[in-house]
Amino acid sequence: MLITCPYCGPRDVIEFTYQGDGNRERPDPASQNFEAWNAYVYDRLNPAGDHNEIWQHSGGCRTHLRVVRNTLTHEISSVAFMRGDHGRGDHGSAARRKAEDKS
Amino acid sequence: MVERQSPLEPEFHVGSHGNFEHGVEIILTETRPGSIVQLAAWPGEEKRLIAAIRTVTGLALPDGAGGGLSDGVKSVFGFAPGKFTVADEAEGLAAAFAKVVTPAIGTVTDLSHGRTAVRIAGPKAEWVLAKFFAIDFSLPAFPVGAGRSTTHHDVFAQIQRTSADQFDIYVFRSFARSFWKALCHASEEVGYEVQ
Numbered sequence A: 001m002l003i004t005c006p007y008c009g010p011r012d013v014i015e016f017t018y019q020g021d022g023n024r025e026r027p028d029p030a031s032q033n034f035e036a037w038n039a040y041v042y043d044r045l046n047p048a049g050d051h052n053e054i055w056q057h058s059g060g061c062r063t064h065l066r067v068v069r070n071t072l073t074h075e076i077s078s079v080a081f082m083r084g085d086h087g088r089g090d091h092g093s094a095a096r097r098k099a100e101d102k103s
Numbered sequence B: 001m002v003e004r005q006s007p008l009e010p011e012f013h014v015g016s017h018g019n020f021e022h023g024v025e026i027i028l029t030e031t032r033p034g035s036i037v038q039l040a041a042w043p044g045e046e047k048r049l050i051a052a053i054r055t056v057t058g059l060a061l062p063d064g065a066g067g068g069l070s071d072g073v074k075s076v077f078g079f080a081p082g083k084f085t086v087a088d089e090a091e092g093l094a095a096a097f098a099k100v101v102t103p104a105i106g107t108v109t110d111l112s113h114g115r116t117a118v119r120i121a122g123p124k125a126e127w128v129l130a131k132f133f134a135i136d137f138s139l140p141a142f143p144v145g146a147g148r149s150t151t152h153h154d155v156f157a158q159i160q161r162t163s164a165d166q167f168d169i170y171v172f173r174s175f176a177r178s179f180w181k182a183l184c185h186a187s188e189e190v191g192y193e194v195q
């Protein structure tokens, strides 16, 4: 499997570290909302198809990336820096909203 | 300053080795730069950092990911967004950058004692390195001056192409001897000379 890092170009998956499901939305650290915390820790969409994921190019430029990978074919349809222009990715929340809209 | 010892020393054997009867096709050396510095810009400060690199080294970084250049004495290349490796034959590069790269621009990390620089040159340099790293070493994909970050068996490596058939590889000092041994073994079949 190849992941095309936006900085380094196409690299073997061995250079990357999976950093988890990109659909999670982390509650505010001060939050006492246990349902939200439970959802963050345990709830997964587990789709058979396109999946939002967080990967780090740990054996290369070391940036964190948001990757859309098809869980059936391993096809990677998009790769982008987690950090957008303003230092924060919208990866998790946007993907989750989209999934919730469908259900 | 005290003489810096090379971590390669017990495995550094000057002379020709391997299958060199038909000629030496690889030259291996340790470049031993006096300074190796890593620079990182805060988001949005990349242009000011690149200007600082020009002020200190006189080298004007080209645009683009992994862009770099070398004048044979000083070398610079990008290895990540807003991050650069700079090497100099002379000592004192970190101190020079610390004066110019203010805390508002970014950070300066002195790696002079933390990295070892190995140079592989010769007509088979691309071919030997292709056995180590799963990246494209062809000249159009990896132009002269450019840098790449990659790994060999989990050993992180930064590679700069310093001429058409020459590459400088920066590895962690603690892994340098094992990396050097592997590079020697990989060069055996084409014949190599350690200088």
Ligand SMILES: [Zn+2]
Residues within 6 Å of the ligand: A005, A006, A007, A008, A009, A057, A060, A061, A062, A063
């Ligand atoms: Zn990368």
